[in-house]
Amino acid sequence: MTILDFKEIAQSNIGGEEQDKFELFARDFFKYLGYKIVDDPDRGQDGGKDILIEEERVGILGRTSTIRWLVSCKHFAHSKKSRAVGSDDELDILVRVKRKKCNGFIGFYSTIPSSGLTQKLNELKETENMDFETYDYAKIEYLLLDTEKGREIASRYFEQSYNRWVEQGKLAESMLQISRKVYKYISNNKDIIIAQLQQLVASKSILYQYMMMYQTNKSGPNPEVLSNLIEELTIEIDKLHKIFSSKHIYLDNPERDDIAKTIDMISTKVEEEIKKIIEFIRTI
Known part of the structure; x- marks a missing residue:
């Protein structure tokens, strides 16, 4: 049973000032995790919004490297039966990643990725050496509620369910x-x-x-x-x-x-x- 109700965040395709709220939530979420926000939400090729973030990694010898990620936001919580994000919903992943000069792809979803999409991402990792991660509703919820700072973000974007x-x-x-x-x-x-x-x-x-x-x-x-x-x-x-x-x-x-x-x-x-x-x- 989930705690946070992702339907509290407005749909992304209804217009108005609230339509970008899920992407803004994603931006605040990754900033909270420690990523650097390179580019704020920008409407992507597939109609969704992409965010560019960077991660600093420290190697065994203390050397640091910068990993650039393309974050694709898909807010399907309002869809019928809160459907999964399918492979057809994520178009030209590799093209988008290369165009933005990124090293990897992150799917940020208010539902879950489908098995087909997960298979597609695994194939890209094997054939194109493209790193990927996915954040579904359960993983997002866990990471938010695990710390005081995360709970502060949750209280802003999920006011009703968080207060319950x-x-x-x-x-x-x-x-x-x-x-x-x-x-x-x-x-x-x-x-x-x-x-x-x-x-x-x-x-x-x-x-x-x-x-x-x-x-x-x-x-x-x-x-x-x-x-x-x-x-x-x-x-x-x-x-x-x-x-x-x-x-x-x-x-x-x-x-x-x-x-x-x-x-x-x-x-x-x-x-x-x-x-x-x-x-x-x-x-x-």
Whole structure:
């Protein structure tokens, strides 16, 4: 499931001031990756827009070389079923690369390259020694969301879907904090119980004596109270998990907040019952 909705960027063939937005996005994207922008977006032979960028490479001996790339931008996210970029969509690749005196070709796509186009590019690499790279929607999204600077660019070009992702991230963080609190409590108290049993129940006879005492005299904390509380806690945690796994997740969720408060309340009661049992065992 994708995070950024490329349909937020206007189509390139509708006219108006927004029609070049995808190419401008590509320019900002490659500048963010560290490429030098040689020529801004320019309408290419195939009707799409090309950008010229340069990459500085440092060799093993410290020598630098400059690689010039022709970037072809194709924004098909608005097309029917967001179709792939085919070999017929990229005309005369080698001619365009040589005309601009480039060393390689980069396809920058809001969908994906077709298998036919990928095969065509591989053939050019083998026969003409032409380097190539392709950036599809998933690779672009990953590189943007991986850093703070990339996320700043994403927030400008994908405002709605990026903000949804941020809000969901806040909710996920809230869920994580609640889960950590619950499981930390359970884990900590499990360790307490084990530690106390190791100290107080050096032999099984002491524990047996307590159980026999409770069964005969009903003295000491009733273990059913703790058992019922743990069952209630399990039910509430299951409710919370169902809310988090549902498709309808909202940042403000009164039901979720009520369940979280109930979990805190039950957890406090569980802790109190454990203390009662531990204190009673110490008196045996």
